[in-house]
Amino acid sequence: MSDRDFALGGASRRQFIAALAAAGLSSTLPGAARAAVKIRRIDMHHHFLPQAYMLEEKERIHAEHGNSAMYSWTAEQAIDAMDKAGVDFAVASISTPGVWYGDVALGRRLSRQWNEAAAETVHKYPARFGFFAPVPLPDTEGSLKEIDYAYGSLKADGINFLSNYQGKWLGDPSFAPVMEELDRRNAIVYVHPTFSPCCSGPMVPGLVAPILEFPYDTTRTIVSLITSGTTTRFPHIRWIFSHGGGALAGVYGRIEHLEKMPAYRGKVPAGMHAELAKLYYDTASLSPDSTLPALLKIVPSSQILLGSDYPLAGPPPTDVMIKRAVEEFEAMKPSPRLRRAVERDNAIRLLPRIAKI
Amino acid sequence: MAARKAQKKAKSASRAKPPAGRIDLHHHFLPRRYMEEEQKRTQVMHGNTNMLGWTPEHSLEQMDKAGIAFAFASSSTPGVWYGDVELGRHLARQWNDSAAEVIRDHPTRFGLFAPIPLPDTEGSLREIDYAFGTLKADGIGLLANYEGKWLGDPSFAPVLEELNRRKSVIYVHPTFTPCCTNTVPGLAMQTLEFPFETTRTILSLITSGTTTRLKNLRWIFAHNGGATPMLIGRIEELDHRPIGKNFPAGMHAELRRFYYDTASAWNDGAMTALLSIVPSAHVVFGSDYPFLSAVEAAKKWSKVKLSRALRAEIDRENALKLFPRLRKLV
Numbered sequence: 001m002s003d004r005d006f007a008l009g010g011a012s013r014r015q016f017i018a019a020l021a022a023a024g025l026s027s028t029l030p031g032a033a034r035a036a037v038k039i040r041r042i043d044m045h046h047h048f049l050p051q052a053y054m055l056e057e058k059e060r061i062h063a064e065h066g067n068s069a070m071y072s073w074t075a076e077q078a079i080d081a082m083d084k085a086g087v088d089f090a091v092a093s094i095s096t097p098g099v100w101y102g103d104v105a106l107g108r109r110l111s112r113q114w115n116e117a118a119a120e121t122v123h124k125y126p127a128r129f130g131f132f133a134p135v136p137l138p139d140t141e142g143s144l145k146e147i148d149y150a151y152g153s154l155k156a157d158g159i160n161f162l163s164n165y166q167g168k169w170l171g172d173p174s175f176a177p178v179m180e181e182l183d184r185r186n187a188i189v190y191v192h193p194t195f196s197p198c199c200s201g202p203m204v205p206g207l208v209a210p211i212l213e214f215p216y217d218t219t220r221t222i223v224s225l226i227t228s229g230t231t232t233r234f235p236h237i238r239w240i241f242s243h244g245g246g247a248l249a250g251v252y253g254r255i256e257h258l259e260k261m262p263a264y265r266g267k268v269p270a271g272m273h274a275e276l277a278k279l280y281y282d283t284a285s286l287s288p289d290s291t292l293p294a295l296l297k298i299v300p301s302s303q304i305l306l307g308s309d310y311p312l313a314g315p316p317p318t319d320v321m322i323k324r325a326v327e328e329f330e331a332m333k334p335s336p337r338l339r340r341a342v343e344r345d346n347a348i349r350l351l352p353r354i355a356k357i
Numbered sequence: 358m359a360a361r362k363a364q365k366k367a368k369s370a371s372r373a374k375p376p377a378g379r380i381d382l383h384h385h386f387l388p389r390r391y392m393e394e395e396q397k398r399t400q401v402m403h404g405n406t407n408m409l410g411w412t413p414e415h416s417l418e419q420m421d422k423a424g425i426a427f428a429f430a431s432s433s434t435p436g437v438w439y440g441d442v443e444l445g446r447h448l449a450r451q452w453n454d455s456a457a458e459v460i461r462d463h464p465t466r467f468g469l470f471a472p473i474p475l476p477d478t479e480g481s482l483r484e485i486d487y488a489f490g491t492l493k494a495d496g497i498g499l500l501a502n503y504e505g506k507w508l509g510d511p512s513f514a515p516v517l518e519e520l521n522r523r524k525s526v527i528y529v530h531p532t533f534t535p536c537c538t539n540t541v542p543g544l545a546m547q548t549l550e551f552p553f554e555t556t557r558t559i560l561s562l563i564t565s566g567t568t569t570r571l572k573n574l575r576w577i578f579a580h581n582g583g584a585t586p587m588l589i590g591r592i593e594e595l596d597h598r599p600i601g602k603n604f605p606a607g608m609h610a611e612l613r614r615f616y617y618d619t620a621s622a623w624n625d626g627a628m629t630a631l632l633s634i635v636p637s638a639h640v641v642f643g644s645d646y647p648f649l650s651a652v653e654a655a656k657k658w659s660k661v662k663l664s665r666a667l668r669a670e671i672d673r674e675n676a677l678k679l680f681p682r683l684r685k686l687v
Contacts, residue, residue, distance in 0.1 A: 246588075249587050250581065254621045287590040293633065294587065298626040
């Protein structure tokens with residue numbers, strides 16, 4: 001990856017955004033849910049909001065980060081938004097608050113409910129969707145059962161975690177049995193940020209918590225996974241993190257040598273950088289003129305996946321959200337190699353089945 | 358006048374010619390009297406016993422080795438506020454007097470960002486007057502929050518208004534924050550939570566309308582602005598929310614007005630993000646000495662891929678523009 005992979009020109013950020021508004025997508029796929037002949041783009045940060053789950057959990061779901069689409073989501077609308085963006089395939093995941101509310105039976109029921117609803121959508125549109133299955137962590141037994149069910153019966157593409165459960169980040173030793181099982185299965189694990197009990201006190205007035213605290217929590221859980229030795233011990237898990245790893249590239253200078261700290265000696269034999277370079281990161285809320293190039297200075301372009309965060313990426317209208325994500329990326333004129341890698345090839349390397357659809 | 362005389366007299370004590378021209382905007386003084394008095398508190402917060410042995414000579418030695426001609430001294434966390442008005446005023450004064458003494462001995466090597474005892478408004482206003490009037494401070498040093506209130510909090514407005522009137526430079530250093538404790542076990546709070554905290558206070562200043570209202574303030578933020586550059590895609594969304602009315606020029610325009618030091622940002626990733634978001638004229642060299650070795654800082658910094666011109670700007674020229682008085686000194 002070199003600077004030449006981006007044609008940054010001399011344009012300022014403002015000009016860039018103005019140009020975006022004026023430009024349209026060069027190619028969109030007409031027609032609704034038709035199967036893609038050749039996969040052009042794959043959206044790896046894409047939320048399903050199954051309405052049975054959403055309505056049941058309405059009062060638990062933090063309305064503050066949502067929008068009108070939250071309670072009216074349909075697979076058909078998602079497909080329409082994908083078509084508008086020339087996105088042929090999306091792998092769906094759950095967003096915060098997930099399925100865990102401190103009740104084992106409820107957690108198991110909600111994850112099962114969400115996963116079955118997702119599998120139903122995937123079954124209906126097999127050429128358009130896959131899914132990452134949420135599990136009811138911190139309930140180990142329930143999670144192991146759900147992993148088995150998700151892979152065995154529902155043919156999930158991977159497992160879906162939140163960045164912390166009850167304030168424990170993913171490197172916490174209590175999650176090790178689940179990690180061990182996922183390592184055994186060479187699982188893909190998609191990690192989405194959530195609120196964190198560590199940091200839910202009064203925040204900057206008027207700021208919705210997800211704006212800062214979500215990317216912070218993603219970075220915390222990445223550091224937790226590496227410094228605890230989890231990524232070293234379970235090298236077969238393929239981790240995907242939302243939003244470019246959150247604040248990761250910004251704080252890289254503060255974490256790049258943590259392996260040398262006495263507390264972590266021996267736990268990260270390959271070093272922080274080697275571990276970070278193994279993880280995958282989606283492009284949701286990255287700016288292609290600044291933060292994506294920054295991340296690419298730290299990890300190889302093979303680790304970057306297109307992600308839209310549909311239908312929760314900023315303000316409505318939702319139907320152009322995926323299109324916006326793709327346009328932002330492509331307006332920077334990435335080299336053909338980088339564009340293909342991020343938009344499809346890296347995802348297909350993770351999930352070769354997509355290429356065969 | 359007396360201070361100037363003392364400066365002249367002390368000039369001989371300072372090294373005659375500094376080796377190279379770097380200007381360090383992120384450099385901590387740990388004055389012995391302050392440290393001894395606050396040993397218990399600072400130890401608890403930092404857990405770093407080496408700091409207690411700091412002397413100005415250590416600073417100078419590191420500066421010489423790292424090619425730093427001049428450094429602006431600031432206090433680090435936990436600062437001078439422990440919930441007691443008298444103590445806060447006493448510690449701020451003690452720190453500032455101690456720092457000024459060092460500066461009198463080495464006027465061509467050190468400048469001062471003076472800490473003030475916020476959230477005590479009256480004490481802070483007095484210390485501002487003393488720091489600028491008597492000690493000839495170059496700016497004021499603030500922490501990212503006081504008692505969990507970020508700098509855009511309306512209770513700080515009188516102090517910021519006074520600083521705005523004086524067209525002050527304000528240096529902001531992160532600290533611990535009551536909102537966000539119990540983070541990743543075993544991980545020092547400074548590692549992730551400090552940069553996160555810097556970003557919180559930047560957003561507090563912008564979204565409260567403080568930076569729009571008080572346009573004469575020249576803000577410098579530590580560590581590349583913390584997480585700020587990496588989160589531009591998320592925080593720019595605030596322009597389109599109701600709170601956006603508090604900063605009509607937009608988030609990005611406000612961020613471009615601030616200055617950022619390079620401490621901890623000595624890698625191509627962090628610098629790529631920062632330099633694509635703010636003008637290069639607003640990036641200044643910072644070492645974070647003595648929490649990090651200035652020599653190490655300079656070594657890492659020298660590995661960042663930058664043009665010679667850009668490096669000269671960040672190492673020195675941008676700071677000279679911010680502090681024209683240095684032109685005659687370094």
